Amino acid sequence: xxxxxxxxxLYKAELGDNFGVGQRLVDIxxxxxxxxxxxxxxxxxxxxxxxxxxxxxxxxxxxxASVADNAVEELVSNS
Numbered sequence: 001x002x003x004x005x006x007x008x009x010l011y012k013a014e015l016g017d018n019f020g021v022g023q024r025l026v027d028i029x030x031x032x033x034x035x036x037x038x039x040x041x042x043x044x045x046x047x048x049x050x051x052x053x054x055x056x057x058x059x060x061x062x063x064x065a066s067v068a069d070n071a072v073e074e075l076v077s078n079s
Contacts, residue, residue: 004029005072013076022075029068036061 010022039057042050 004069005076009076010072015075018075022072025068025072025075029065029072032061032065032068036065 005022005026007023007026010019010026013022015022036058039054039061042054
């Protein structure tokens with residue numbers, strides 16, 4: 001698992017014109033993790049169909065968040 005880069009690390013990385021890209025990636029990660037958490041909470045509360053759907057949504061959102069994590073880490077490392 002990669003390190004989760006936060007807004008403080010983005011400021012310190014001196015990304016210049018790429019700061020906005022990093023900020024948006026952090027936003028994507030945050031929103032994807034929120035959606036994944038919501039879906040995961042539905043798994044325990046709803047029926048079997050909802051459970052299957054929620055598990056798929058949670059997996060997709062976690063994948064999106066991981067892609068954003070990797071992109072932010074690479075962006076900061078390359079600054």
